[in-house]
Amino acid sequence: MDFSEAADRISRKFSKSGHEIDQKKIEGKLRRLIDEFGVQPAEAERSVTNELAKEFNIPMGGPGSSGGKGSGTESKKIAEVLPEEWVTIEGKVVALSAPASPSIAQSGIIADDSGGIRFVAWAKSNAPKMAEGSWYRIESAVVDEFKGVANIKIHSGTTVTELGTDGALIPTAAPIKDLHPGIGSVRAKVVQEWDATHERMLQSGLLGDETGTIKFVIWKEPGKEQLVPGSVYNIFYAQVDEFNGRLSLNLNSATIMQEDGDIAVNGGEATVRGSIVHIAPGSGIIKRCPVEGCNRALSRQNYCPVHEIQPKFIYDLRIKGWLDDGEKTHSILLQRDVVENLTGISLADAQEIAENNPLGMDEVFLRMRDAILGRYVTCSGREIDNRLLVNKCERLVFDSSEHTSLLNRAGGAS
Amino acid sequence: MSMPARDMGRKEGSFEREPARRVFAGELRECRYQFKDGEDEKSPTYVLLPSGERSNRIFLVGTLTEKQRQGEQNIFYRGRVVDPTGTFFVMAGSYQPEAMQQLAKIETPAFVAVIGKPNLYQKPDGAYLVTVRVESITVVDRETRDLWVLDAAARTLDRVDAMAAGTSPDVIKAKEQYPTIDPSVFKKMAYEALAQIKI
Helix, strand or coil: CCCHHHHHHHHHHHHHCCCCCCHHHHHHHHHHHHHHCCCCHHHHHHHHHHHHHHHHCCCCCCCCCCCCCCCCCCEECHHHCCCCCEEEEEEEEEEEECCCCCCEEEEEEEEECCEEEEEEEEHHHCCCCCCCCCEEEEEEEEEEEECCEEEEEECCCCEEEECCCCCCCCCCCCCHHHCCCEEEEEEEEEEEEECCCCCCEEEEEEEEECCEEEEEEEECCCCCCCCCCCCEEEEEEEEEEEECCEEEEECCCCEEEEECCCCCCCCCEEEEEEEEEEECCCCEEEEECCCCCCCCECCCCCEECCCEECCCCEEEEEEEEEEECCCCEEEEEECHHHHHHHHCCCHHHHHHHHHHCCCCHHHHHHHHHHHHCCCEEEEEEEEECCEEEEEEEEECCCCHHHHHHHHHHHHCCC | CHHHHHHHHHHHHHCCCCCEECCCHHHHCCCCCEEECCCCCCCCEEEEECCCEEECEEEEEEEEEEEEEECCCCCEEEEEEEECCEEEEEEECCCCHHHHHHHHHCCCCEEEEEEEEEEEEECCCCCEEEEEEEEEEEECCHHHHHHHHHHHHHHHHHHHHHHHHCCCHHHHHHHHHCCCCCCHHHHHHHHHHHHCCCC
Protein backbone atom coordinates (compact mmCIF):
# COMPACT_ATOMS: atom_id res chain seq x y z
CA MET A 1 0.00 0.00 0.00
CA ASP A 2 1.23 3.44 -0.87
CA PHE A 3 1.26 5.91 1.97
CA SER A 4 3.04 8.70 0.23
CA GLU A 5 -0.04 10.64 -0.77
CA ALA A 6 -1.40 10.77 2.76
CA ALA A 7 2.06 11.46 4.16
CA ASP A 8 2.45 14.27 1.70
CA ARG A 9 -0.84 15.80 2.81
CA ILE A 10 0.21 15.63 6.42
CA SER A 11 3.62 17.07 5.84
CA ARG A 12 2.18 19.93 3.83
CA LYS A 13 -0.19 20.76 6.71
CA PHE A 14 2.77 21.09 9.01
CA SER A 15 5.08 22.82 6.61
CA LYS A 16 2.58 25.70 6.46
CA SER A 17 3.18 26.30 10.14
CA GLY A 18 6.89 26.06 9.72
CA HIS A 19 7.58 22.46 10.68
CA GLU A 20 9.36 20.30 8.20
CA ILE A 21 8.76 16.66 8.93
CA ASP A 22 10.46 13.74 7.31
CA GLN A 23 7.98 12.14 4.92
CA LYS A 24 9.44 8.71 5.63
CA LYS A 25 8.75 9.17 9.34
CA ILE A 26 5.09 9.97 8.60
CA GLU A 27 4.80 7.06 6.22
CA GLY A 28 6.27 4.80 8.88
CA LYS A 29 3.71 5.90 11.41
CA LEU A 30 0.88 5.41 8.93
CA ARG A 31 2.12 2.00 7.88
CA ARG A 32 2.34 0.87 11.46
CA LEU A 33 -1.25 1.89 12.19
CA ILE A 34 -2.70 0.59 8.99
CA ASP A 35 -0.72 -2.59 8.38
CA GLU A 36 -0.03 -3.72 11.91
CA PHE A 37 -3.10 -2.49 13.71
CA GLY A 38 -5.64 -2.65 10.93
CA VAL A 39 -6.69 0.99 11.34
CA GLN A 40 -8.76 2.54 8.58
CA PRO A 41 -6.55 4.80 6.41
CA ALA A 42 -8.62 7.93 7.09
CA GLU A 43 -8.51 7.30 10.79
CA ALA A 44 -4.78 6.61 10.67
CA GLU A 45 -4.15 9.86 8.85
CA ARG A 46 -6.12 11.77 11.44
CA SER A 47 -4.41 10.01 14.26
CA VAL A 48 -0.91 10.69 12.90
CA THR A 49 -1.80 14.33 12.24
CA ASN A 50 -3.00 14.74 15.80
CA GLU A 51 0.02 12.99 17.20
CA LEU A 52 2.37 15.28 15.32
CA ALA A 53 0.33 18.34 16.19
CA LYS A 54 0.66 17.41 19.82
CA GLU A 55 4.37 16.84 19.40
CA PHE A 56 4.91 20.30 17.94
CA ASN A 57 2.32 21.76 20.25
CA ILE A 58 0.40 23.38 17.47
CA PRO A 59 -3.35 23.54 17.19
CA MET A 60 -4.63 21.98 14.01
CA GLY A 61 -6.97 23.46 11.53
CA GLY A 62 -5.68 26.99 12.06
CA PRO A 63 -5.63 29.67 9.40
CA GLY A 64 -3.84 28.63 6.33
CA SER A 65 -3.69 25.01 7.26
CA SER A 66 -6.04 24.04 4.51
CA GLY A 67 -4.73 22.15 1.60
CA GLY A 68 -4.78 18.87 -0.15
CA LYS A 69 -7.81 16.82 -0.76
CA GLY A 70 -8.84 16.48 2.85
CA SER A 71 -8.53 13.53 5.08
CA GLY A 72 -9.51 11.05 2.49
CA THR A 73 -13.18 10.98 3.34
CA GLU A 74 -15.53 11.73 0.52
CA SER A 75 -17.62 14.82 0.90
CA LYS A 76 -21.10 13.90 2.10
CA LYS A 77 -24.53 15.37 1.80
CA ILE A 78 -25.58 16.99 5.06
CA ALA A 79 -28.83 15.07 5.21
CA GLU A 80 -26.87 11.81 5.10
CA VAL A 81 -24.49 12.31 8.01
CA LEU A 82 -24.92 10.05 10.99
CA PRO A 83 -23.86 10.45 14.60
CA GLU A 84 -20.39 9.20 15.50
CA GLU A 85 -19.14 9.54 11.94
CA TRP A 86 -16.14 11.48 10.75
CA VAL A 87 -17.33 13.49 7.81
CA THR A 88 -16.38 16.00 5.22
CA ILE A 89 -19.15 18.29 4.06
CA GLU A 90 -19.58 21.31 1.89
CA GLY A 91 -22.22 23.82 2.73
CA LYS A 92 -23.30 27.35 3.28
CA VAL A 93 -23.38 28.91 6.71
CA VAL A 94 -27.00 29.99 6.93
CA ALA A 95 -27.06 31.10 10.54
CA LEU A 96 -24.67 31.99 13.30
CA SER A 97 -25.68 32.05 16.91
CA ALA A 98 -24.02 33.40 19.99
CA PRO A 99 -21.70 30.79 21.49
CA ALA A 100 -23.12 29.38 24.66
CA SER A 101 -19.76 28.95 26.33
CA PRO A 102 -16.23 30.41 26.14
CA SER A 103 -14.96 27.05 24.93
CA ILE A 104 -17.03 27.47 21.80
CA ALA A 105 -15.68 29.81 19.12
CA GLN A 106 -18.68 29.72 16.82
CA SER A 107 -21.94 27.94 16.49
CA GLY A 108 -24.61 28.05 13.88
CA ILE A 109 -26.20 26.14 11.06
CA ILE A 110 -24.57 24.98 7.86
CA ALA A 111 -26.68 23.74 4.98
CA ASP A 112 -26.47 22.25 1.53
CA ASP A 113 -29.24 21.37 -0.88
CA SER A 114 -30.05 18.23 1.11
CA GLY A 115 -30.69 19.96 4.43
CA GLY A 116 -29.14 21.75 7.34
CA ILE A 117 -27.26 20.80 10.48
CA ARG A 118 -26.07 22.63 13.54
CA PHE A 119 -22.34 23.05 13.95
CA VAL A 120 -20.12 23.93 16.84
CA ALA A 121 -16.53 25.10 16.40
CA TRP A 122 -14.48 24.63 19.56
CA ALA A 123 -12.31 27.55 20.60
CA LYS A 124 -9.40 25.12 20.77
CA SER A 125 -9.86 24.14 17.13
CA ASN A 126 -8.53 27.51 15.95
CA ALA A 127 -10.76 27.17 12.94
CA PRO A 128 -11.14 30.29 10.80
CA LYS A 129 -14.14 32.42 11.62
CA MET A 130 -16.87 31.54 9.20
CA ALA A 131 -19.12 34.21 7.79
CA GLU A 132 -22.86 33.89 7.41
CA GLY A 133 -23.79 33.46 3.76
CA SER A 134 -20.45 31.99 2.66
CA TRP A 135 -19.73 28.45 1.52
CA TYR A 136 -17.21 26.26 3.28
CA ARG A 137 -15.70 22.84 3.04
CA ILE A 138 -15.37 21.22 6.42
CA GLU A 139 -13.01 18.27 6.43
CA SER A 140 -12.79 15.62 9.12
CA ALA A 141 -15.39 16.95 11.46
CA VAL A 142 -17.12 14.73 13.97
CA VAL A 143 -20.85 14.19 13.99
CA ASP A 144 -22.20 14.19 17.49
CA GLU A 145 -25.64 13.66 18.89
CA PHE A 146 -27.25 15.82 21.51
CA LYS A 147 -30.84 15.25 22.63
CA GLY A 148 -31.37 13.01 19.63
CA VAL A 149 -30.28 15.69 17.17
CA ALA A 150 -27.14 15.36 15.08
CA ASN A 151 -24.64 18.22 15.02
CA ILE A 152 -21.17 18.72 13.61
CA LYS A 153 -18.20 19.40 15.85
CA ILE A 154 -15.27 21.33 14.39
CA HIS A 155 -12.23 20.35 16.44
CA SER A 156 -8.50 20.75 16.12
CA GLY A 157 -8.24 18.00 13.51
CA THR A 158 -10.81 19.61 11.26
CA THR A 159 -9.89 21.64 8.22
CA VAL A 160 -12.19 24.46 7.23
CA THR A 161 -11.76 25.97 3.78
CA GLU A 162 -13.75 28.78 2.32
CA LEU A 163 -15.10 27.89 -1.08
CA GLY A 164 -15.17 30.48 -3.78
CA THR A 165 -18.64 29.49 -4.84
CA ASP A 166 -21.57 31.72 -4.12
CA GLY A 167 -24.40 29.41 -4.93
CA ALA A 168 -27.84 30.46 -3.94
CA LEU A 169 -29.42 27.91 -1.67
CA ILE A 170 -33.17 27.68 -1.60
CA PRO A 171 -34.27 25.14 0.95
CA THR A 172 -37.41 23.19 0.35
CA ALA A 173 -40.07 23.68 2.96
CA ALA A 174 -41.24 20.51 4.66
CA PRO A 175 -44.84 19.81 5.65
CA ILE A 176 -45.17 20.46 9.38
CA LYS A 177 -46.28 16.92 10.06
CA ASP A 178 -43.02 15.62 8.55
CA LEU A 179 -40.69 17.71 10.71
CA HIS A 180 -38.25 15.83 12.89
CA PRO A 181 -35.74 17.02 15.47
CA GLY A 182 -32.84 18.87 13.87
CA ILE A 183 -33.07 21.68 11.36
CA GLY A 184 -36.20 22.26 9.36
CA SER A 185 -37.73 24.69 6.91
CA VAL A 186 -41.42 25.38 6.66
CA ARG A 187 -43.91 27.58 4.92
CA ALA A 188 -46.48 28.35 7.54
CA LYS A 189 -49.00 30.77 8.90
CA VAL A 190 -49.00 32.24 12.39
CA VAL A 191 -52.30 30.92 13.71
CA GLN A 192 -51.96 31.80 17.38
CA GLU A 193 -49.93 34.08 19.54
CA TRP A 194 -49.44 33.06 23.16
CA ASP A 195 -48.52 35.00 26.25
CA ALA A 196 -44.80 34.91 26.85
CA THR A 197 -44.04 32.54 29.70
CA HIS A 198 -40.51 33.80 30.21
CA GLU A 199 -39.02 37.27 30.33
CA ARG A 200 -36.38 36.29 27.76
CA MET A 201 -39.06 35.19 25.34
CA LEU A 202 -39.87 37.60 22.55
CA GLN A 203 -42.80 35.68 21.13
CA SER A 204 -44.36 32.26 21.15
CA GLY A 205 -47.37 30.79 19.45
CA LEU A 206 -48.54 28.32 16.92
CA LEU A 207 -47.57 27.96 13.28
CA GLY A 208 -49.72 25.96 10.93
CA ASP A 209 -49.78 24.65 7.39
CA GLU A 210 -52.03 22.28 5.45
CA THR A 211 -50.70 19.29 7.37
CA GLY A 212 -50.72 20.41 10.97
CA THR A 213 -49.49 22.86 13.55
CA ILE A 214 -46.37 23.32 15.62
CA LYS A 215 -45.41 25.53 18.52
CA PHE A 216 -42.81 28.19 17.81
CA VAL A 217 -40.67 30.39 19.99
CA ILE A 218 -38.41 33.38 19.38
CA TRP A 219 -36.02 34.37 22.14
CA LYS A 220 -35.04 37.97 22.76
CA GLU A 221 -31.93 38.84 20.79
CA PRO A 222 -30.86 42.00 19.02
CA GLY A 223 -32.42 42.25 15.61
CA LYS A 224 -35.19 39.71 16.24
CA GLU A 225 -38.66 40.75 15.29
CA GLN A 226 -42.05 39.38 16.21
CA LEU A 227 -44.14 37.58 13.63
CA VAL A 228 -47.48 39.05 12.68
CA PRO A 229 -50.42 36.79 13.58
CA GLY A 230 -52.36 35.72 10.50
CA SER A 231 -49.41 36.23 8.16
CA VAL A 232 -47.66 33.57 6.12
CA TYR A 233 -43.89 33.15 6.35
CA ASN A 234 -41.19 31.15 4.67
CA ILE A 235 -39.03 29.99 7.53
CA PHE A 236 -35.66 28.53 6.57
CA TYR A 237 -33.41 26.60 8.90
CA ALA A 238 -35.30 26.77 12.13
CA GLN A 239 -34.24 24.51 14.91
CA VAL A 240 -36.69 21.69 15.56
CA ASP A 241 -36.60 20.71 19.23
CA GLU A 242 -38.28 17.86 20.94
CA PHE A 243 -39.54 17.88 24.49
CA ASN A 244 -41.69 15.17 26.02
CA GLY A 245 -42.38 13.78 22.59
CA ARG A 246 -43.62 17.09 21.24
CA LEU A 247 -41.86 19.16 18.65
CA SER A 248 -41.38 22.89 18.66
CA LEU A 249 -39.60 25.33 16.38
CA ASN A 250 -36.94 27.69 17.66
CA LEU A 251 -36.83 30.51 15.11
CA ASN A 252 -33.78 32.35 16.42
CA SER A 253 -31.51 30.66 13.91
CA ALA A 254 -33.99 30.89 11.05
CA THR A 255 -34.15 33.11 8.03
CA ILE A 256 -37.70 34.39 7.93
CA MET A 257 -39.42 35.91 4.97
CA GLN A 258 -42.97 37.14 5.02
CA GLU A 259 -45.14 36.54 1.99
CA ASP A 260 -48.55 37.58 0.79
CA GLY A 261 -50.20 34.19 0.30
CA ASP A 262 -52.55 32.42 2.61
CA ILE A 263 -52.66 28.87 3.90
CA ALA A 264 -55.69 26.83 4.82
CA VAL A 265 -54.33 25.60 8.10
CA ASN A 266 -55.17 22.17 9.31
CA GLY A 267 -55.29 22.95 12.99
CA GLY A 268 -56.30 19.49 14.07
CA GLU A 269 -59.89 20.70 14.16
CA ALA A 270 -62.14 17.88 15.18
CA THR A 271 -65.76 17.42 16.07
CA VAL A 272 -66.87 14.40 18.02
CA ARG A 273 -70.40 13.38 18.80
CA GLY A 274 -70.82 10.89 21.56
CA SER A 275 -71.59 10.41 25.19
CA ILE A 276 -69.51 11.51 28.13
CA VAL A 277 -68.51 8.21 29.71
CA HIS A 278 -66.05 9.33 32.34
CA ILE A 279 -65.15 12.41 34.31
CA ALA A 280 -61.65 12.28 35.69
CA PRO A 281 -60.44 13.39 39.10
CA GLY A 282 -59.18 16.96 38.93
CA SER A 283 -62.38 18.07 37.22
CA GLY A 284 -64.79 20.63 38.64
CA ILE A 285 -63.51 23.62 40.54
CA ILE A 286 -59.76 23.80 40.87
CA LYS A 287 -57.23 26.21 42.30
CA ARG A 288 -54.51 27.65 40.14
CA CYS A 289 -51.11 29.10 41.00
CA PRO A 290 -51.30 32.92 40.95
CA VAL A 291 -47.65 33.41 39.98
CA GLU A 292 -47.42 35.31 36.71
CA GLY A 293 -47.20 32.88 33.80
CA CYS A 294 -47.53 29.76 35.97
CA ASN A 295 -51.22 28.97 36.24
CA ARG A 296 -50.60 25.37 37.29
CA ALA A 297 -53.32 23.51 39.14
CA LEU A 298 -52.61 23.39 42.86
CA SER A 299 -52.99 20.37 45.07
CA ARG A 300 -55.59 20.25 47.83
CA GLN A 301 -53.02 21.80 50.15
CA ASN A 302 -52.62 24.77 47.77
CA TYR A 303 -49.24 23.43 46.75
CA CYS A 304 -47.82 24.36 43.36
CA PRO A 305 -45.19 21.92 42.05
CA VAL A 306 -42.96 24.89 41.24
CA HIS A 307 -43.95 27.76 43.52
CA GLU A 308 -44.87 25.79 46.65
CA ILE A 309 -47.67 26.94 48.95
CA GLN A 310 -49.87 29.57 47.35
CA PRO A 311 -52.60 30.77 49.74
CA LYS A 312 -53.75 33.44 47.26
CA PHE A 313 -54.76 30.94 44.58
CA ILE A 314 -57.16 31.66 41.76
CA TYR A 315 -60.28 29.52 41.25
CA ASP A 316 -60.98 28.01 37.86
CA LEU A 317 -63.31 25.43 36.33
CA ARG A 318 -62.32 22.59 34.07
CA ILE A 319 -63.47 19.11 33.12
CA LYS A 320 -61.19 16.31 32.04
CA GLY A 321 -62.91 13.22 30.77
CA TRP A 322 -63.67 10.77 28.03
CA LEU A 323 -66.10 11.24 25.18
CA ASP A 324 -67.14 8.01 23.53
CA ASP A 325 -68.73 7.67 20.09
CA GLY A 326 -69.09 3.89 20.30
CA GLU A 327 -66.05 3.25 18.11
CA LYS A 328 -63.35 5.29 19.77
CA THR A 329 -62.98 7.10 23.04
CA HIS A 330 -61.60 10.62 22.94
CA SER A 331 -59.87 12.31 25.80
CA ILE A 332 -61.47 15.73 26.28
CA LEU A 333 -60.52 18.85 28.18
CA LEU A 334 -63.13 21.53 28.77
CA GLN A 335 -62.15 25.05 29.80
CA ARG A 336 -64.07 27.27 32.15
CA ASP A 337 -66.54 28.91 29.76
CA VAL A 338 -67.39 25.58 28.13
CA VAL A 339 -67.89 24.00 31.55
CA GLU A 340 -70.15 26.86 32.65
CA ASN A 341 -72.33 26.55 29.54
CA LEU A 342 -72.57 22.79 29.67
CA THR A 343 -73.17 22.27 33.39
CA GLY A 344 -75.09 25.47 34.10
CA ILE A 345 -72.80 26.04 37.07
CA SER A 346 -70.89 29.30 36.91
CA LEU A 347 -67.52 29.88 38.52
CA ALA A 348 -69.21 32.09 41.11
CA ASP A 349 -71.76 29.35 41.92
CA ALA A 350 -69.00 26.78 42.15
CA GLN A 351 -66.93 28.96 44.44
CA GLU A 352 -69.93 29.50 46.68
CA ILE A 353 -70.48 25.73 46.90
CA ALA A 354 -66.78 25.01 47.44
CA GLU A 355 -66.56 27.44 50.32
CA ASN A 356 -69.86 26.75 52.06
CA ASN A 357 -70.81 23.14 51.41
CA PRO A 358 -69.50 20.54 53.86
CA LEU A 359 -68.10 18.52 50.96
CA GLY A 360 -66.39 21.59 49.52
CA MET A 361 -64.83 21.18 46.11
CA ASP A 362 -66.00 17.56 45.92
CA GLU A 363 -69.57 18.75 45.90
CA VAL A 364 -68.88 20.77 42.74
CA PHE A 365 -67.37 17.67 41.12
CA LEU A 366 -70.39 15.56 42.08
CA ARG A 367 -72.93 18.10 40.84
CA MET A 368 -71.12 18.51 37.55
CA ARG A 369 -70.81 14.76 37.19
CA ASP A 370 -74.51 14.25 37.78
CA ALA A 371 -75.28 17.02 35.29
CA ILE A 372 -73.27 15.71 32.36
CA LEU A 373 -72.12 12.11 32.81
CA GLY A 374 -73.85 9.75 30.39
CA ARG A 375 -75.18 12.64 28.31
CA TYR A 376 -74.92 12.97 24.55
CA VAL A 377 -72.95 15.97 23.38
CA THR A 378 -71.15 17.32 20.35
CA CYS A 379 -67.70 18.63 21.16
CA SER A 380 -65.53 20.54 18.77
CA GLY A 381 -62.06 21.87 19.22
CA ARG A 382 -58.49 21.15 18.43
CA GLU A 383 -56.99 17.73 18.85
CA ILE A 384 -53.46 17.81 20.23
CA ASP A 385 -51.65 14.68 21.37
CA ASN A 386 -54.83 12.64 21.29
CA ARG A 387 -56.63 15.07 23.53
CA LEU A 388 -59.48 17.20 22.27
CA LEU A 389 -59.20 20.73 23.64
CA VAL A 390 -62.86 21.59 23.47
CA ASN A 391 -63.88 25.12 22.64
CA LYS A 392 -67.51 24.32 22.00
CA CYS A 393 -69.66 21.63 23.58
CA GLU A 394 -73.38 21.33 23.02
CA ARG A 395 -75.96 18.85 24.16
CA LEU A 396 -77.43 16.74 21.44
CA VAL A 397 -81.15 17.20 20.85
CA PHE A 398 -83.49 14.54 19.57
CA ASP A 399 -83.79 14.79 15.82
CA SER A 400 -87.01 13.27 14.53
CA SER A 401 -85.73 13.14 10.96
CA GLU A 402 -82.88 10.94 12.13
CA HIS A 403 -85.45 8.79 13.89
CA THR A 404 -87.46 8.45 10.69
CA SER A 405 -84.47 7.57 8.55
CA LEU A 406 -83.37 4.92 11.06
CA LEU A 407 -86.87 3.46 11.07
CA ASN A 408 -86.70 3.24 7.30
CA ARG A 409 -83.28 1.67 7.43
CA ALA A 410 -84.30 -0.92 10.03
CA GLY A 411 -87.68 -1.63 8.45
CA GLY A 412 -86.42 -2.05 4.90
CA ALA A 413 -85.96 -5.51 3.40
CA SER A 414 -86.48 -7.41 6.64
CA MET B 1 -31.49 10.79 28.08
CA SER B 2 -33.97 11.73 25.45
CA MET B 3 -34.97 8.18 24.65
CA PRO B 4 -37.04 7.41 27.73
CA ALA B 5 -38.92 10.68 27.42
CA ARG B 6 -39.71 9.93 23.82
CA ASP B 7 -40.83 6.43 24.64
CA MET B 8 -43.04 7.73 27.38
CA GLY B 9 -44.66 10.14 24.98
CA ARG B 10 -45.38 7.33 22.58
CA LYS B 11 -46.81 5.15 25.27
CA GLU B 12 -49.15 7.89 26.41
CA GLY B 13 -50.18 8.55 22.87
CA SER B 14 -50.80 4.94 22.09
CA PHE B 15 -53.07 4.28 25.07
CA GLU B 16 -56.55 3.67 23.87
CA ARG B 17 -59.46 3.41 26.19
CA GLU B 18 -61.84 0.64 25.25
CA PRO B 19 -64.87 2.20 23.59
CA ALA B 20 -68.29 1.64 25.10
CA ARG B 21 -70.42 -0.33 22.63
CA ARG B 22 -74.10 0.44 22.19
CA VAL B 23 -76.09 -2.72 22.39
CA PHE B 24 -79.72 -3.51 23.14
CA ALA B 25 -80.55 -5.75 26.10
CA GLY B 26 -82.16 -8.19 23.69
CA GLU B 27 -78.84 -8.75 21.96
CA LEU B 28 -76.59 -8.71 25.01
CA ARG B 29 -78.74 -11.47 26.53
CA GLU B 30 -77.76 -13.77 23.65
CA CYS B 31 -74.02 -13.61 24.34
CA ARG B 32 -72.44 -17.03 25.00
CA TYR B 33 -68.80 -16.40 24.26
CA GLN B 34 -66.27 -14.49 26.27
CA PHE B 35 -62.52 -14.28 25.56
CA LYS B 36 -59.33 -12.61 26.60
CA ASP B 37 -57.13 -10.69 24.22
CA GLY B 38 -53.67 -11.77 25.28
CA GLU B 39 -52.17 -14.02 27.92
CA ASP B 40 -51.50 -11.36 30.50
CA GLU B 41 -53.44 -11.26 33.74
CA LYS B 42 -54.43 -7.70 32.92
CA SER B 43 -55.38 -8.37 29.31
CA PRO B 44 -58.85 -7.09 28.58
CA THR B 45 -61.76 -9.49 28.57
CA TYR B 46 -64.33 -9.22 25.80
CA VAL B 47 -67.81 -10.49 25.36
CA LEU B 48 -68.46 -11.33 21.73
CA LEU B 49 -71.72 -9.78 20.56
CA PRO B 50 -73.73 -12.08 18.26
CA SER B 51 -73.75 -9.27 15.68
CA GLY B 52 -70.02 -9.73 15.30
CA GLU B 53 -68.19 -7.27 17.49
CA ARG B 54 -66.16 -7.64 20.65
CA SER B 55 -67.16 -5.56 23.62
CA ASN B 56 -65.17 -4.78 26.72
CA ARG B 57 -67.41 -1.93 27.79
CA ILE B 58 -70.96 -0.90 27.05
CA PHE B 59 -72.99 2.25 27.35
CA LEU B 60 -76.71 1.90 27.93
CA VAL B 61 -79.64 4.09 28.87
CA GLY B 62 -82.87 2.69 30.20
CA THR B 63 -85.21 2.64 33.16
CA LEU B 64 -83.93 1.46 36.49
CA THR B 65 -86.94 -0.47 37.71
CA GLU B 66 -85.57 -2.32 40.71
CA LYS B 67 -82.53 -2.23 42.87
CA GLN B 68 -81.54 -4.43 45.71
CA ARG B 69 -78.84 -4.38 48.32
CA GLN B 70 -77.21 -7.75 48.86
CA GLY B 71 -74.50 -9.37 50.93
CA GLU B 72 -73.59 -9.01 54.54
CA GLN B 73 -69.90 -8.31 54.65
CA ASN B 74 -69.36 -7.63 50.99
CA ILE B 75 -72.20 -5.35 50.21
CA PHE B 76 -73.22 -5.00 46.64
CA TYR B 77 -76.12 -3.64 44.70
CA ARG B 78 -78.02 -5.29 41.91
CA GLY B 79 -80.36 -3.48 39.60
CA ARG B 80 -82.54 -4.07 36.59
CA VAL B 81 -82.39 -1.57 33.75
CA VAL B 82 -85.05 -1.97 31.12
CA ASP B 83 -84.75 -0.87 27.48
CA PRO B 84 -87.30 -1.36 24.68
CA THR B 85 -85.97 -4.85 23.96
CA GLY B 86 -85.36 -6.39 27.36
CA THR B 87 -83.55 -6.11 30.67
CA PHE B 88 -79.95 -5.42 31.60
CA PHE B 89 -78.76 -6.88 34.88
CA VAL B 90 -76.42 -4.39 36.45
CA MET B 91 -74.38 -4.71 39.62
CA ALA B 92 -71.93 -2.64 41.61
CA GLY B 93 -69.89 -3.94 44.51
CA SER B 94 -67.29 -2.67 46.91
CA TYR B 95 -64.70 -2.73 44.12
CA GLN B 96 -66.73 0.00 42.44
CA PRO B 97 -67.40 2.21 45.47
CA GLU B 98 -68.31 5.28 43.45
CA ALA B 99 -70.71 3.35 41.25
CA MET B 100 -72.21 1.63 44.27
CA GLN B 101 -72.86 4.94 46.01
CA GLN B 102 -74.42 6.34 42.85
CA LEU B 103 -76.66 3.31 42.47
CA ALA B 104 -77.59 3.31 46.18
CA LYS B 105 -78.83 6.88 45.95
CA ILE B 106 -81.10 6.49 42.93
CA GLU B 107 -84.84 6.15 43.58
CA THR B 108 -86.61 3.77 41.25
CA PRO B 109 -88.02 4.11 38.72
CA ALA B 110 -85.69 6.48 36.91
CA PHE B 111 -84.04 6.85 33.54
CA VAL B 112 -80.40 6.03 34.03
CA ALA B 113 -77.26 6.10 31.89
CA VAL B 114 -74.89 3.27 32.70
CA ILE B 115 -71.27 2.79 31.67
CA GLY B 116 -70.03 -0.64 32.58
CA LYS B 117 -68.29 -3.86 31.71
CA PRO B 118 -70.25 -6.84 30.46
CA ASN B 119 -69.55 -10.23 32.06
CA LEU B 120 -70.77 -13.64 31.03
CA TYR B 121 -71.64 -16.17 33.72
CA GLN B 122 -72.89 -19.69 33.59
CA LYS B 123 -75.24 -20.48 36.42
CA PRO B 124 -75.11 -23.90 38.17
CA ASP B 125 -78.15 -24.99 36.19
CA GLY B 126 -76.21 -24.35 32.97
CA ALA B 127 -78.07 -21.19 31.98
CA TYR B 128 -76.04 -18.21 30.85
CA LEU B 129 -76.35 -14.78 32.36
CA VAL B 130 -74.78 -11.54 31.17
CA THR B 131 -74.40 -8.92 33.86
CA VAL B 132 -73.01 -5.42 33.60
CA ARG B 133 -70.52 -4.37 36.25
CA VAL B 134 -71.23 -0.67 36.66
CA GLU B 135 -68.46 1.89 36.34
CA SER B 136 -70.86 4.78 36.67
CA ILE B 137 -74.58 5.32 36.70
CA THR B 138 -76.37 8.67 36.57
CA VAL B 139 -79.97 9.76 36.42
CA VAL B 140 -80.84 11.21 33.02
CA ASP B 141 -83.96 12.51 31.25
CA ARG B 142 -86.19 10.91 28.64
CA GLU B 143 -84.50 12.74 25.81
CA THR B 144 -81.18 11.11 26.65
CA ARG B 145 -82.94 7.74 26.66
CA ASP B 146 -84.44 8.44 23.24
CA LEU B 147 -81.06 9.57 21.92
CA TRP B 148 -79.57 6.33 23.15
CA VAL B 149 -82.22 4.26 21.38
CA LEU B 150 -81.35 6.05 18.13
CA ASP B 151 -77.66 5.51 18.80
CA ALA B 152 -78.01 1.84 19.75
CA ALA B 153 -80.26 1.21 16.75
CA ALA B 154 -77.81 2.87 14.36
CA ARG B 155 -74.87 0.92 15.80
CA THR B 156 -76.79 -2.34 15.72
CA LEU B 157 -77.71 -1.79 12.08
CA ASP B 158 -74.07 -0.96 11.31
CA ARG B 159 -72.99 -4.23 12.88
CA VAL B 160 -75.62 -6.24 11.03
CA ASP B 161 -74.47 -4.66 7.75
CA ALA B 162 -70.83 -5.34 8.57
CA MET B 163 -71.66 -8.92 9.40
CA ALA B 164 -73.42 -9.45 6.07
CA ALA B 165 -70.56 -7.96 4.11
CA GLY B 166 -67.54 -8.37 6.28
CA THR B 167 -64.80 -10.78 6.93
CA SER B 168 -63.34 -9.18 10.07
CA PRO B 169 -61.98 -11.66 12.63
CA ASP B 170 -64.79 -10.83 15.05
CA VAL B 171 -67.43 -11.39 12.40
CA ILE B 172 -65.93 -14.78 11.51
CA LYS B 173 -65.74 -15.73 15.17
CA ALA B 174 -69.35 -14.67 15.72
CA LYS B 175 -70.53 -16.82 12.80
CA GLU B 176 -68.68 -19.72 14.40
CA GLN B 177 -69.91 -19.15 17.93
CA TYR B 178 -73.49 -18.27 17.12
CA PRO B 179 -74.35 -20.53 14.17
CA THR B 180 -78.06 -20.53 14.95
CA ILE B 181 -78.50 -16.79 15.27
CA ASP B 182 -79.64 -14.95 12.17
CA PRO B 183 -78.31 -11.38 12.45
CA SER B 184 -81.45 -10.03 10.82
CA VAL B 185 -83.29 -10.59 14.14
CA PHE B 186 -81.24 -7.67 15.50
CA LYS B 187 -82.38 -5.50 12.65
CA LYS B 188 -85.95 -6.31 13.57
CA MET B 189 -85.14 -5.64 17.20
CA ALA B 190 -83.77 -2.21 16.29
CA TYR B 191 -86.91 -1.44 14.34
CA GLU B 192 -89.14 -2.39 17.26
CA ALA B 193 -87.06 -0.31 19.66
CA LEU B 194 -87.27 2.70 17.38
CA ALA B 195 -90.99 2.23 16.93
CA GLN B 196 -91.53 2.54 20.67
CA ILE B 197 -90.26 6.11 20.75
CA LYS B 198 -93.20 8.45 20.84
CA ILE B 199 -92.77 11.42 18.63
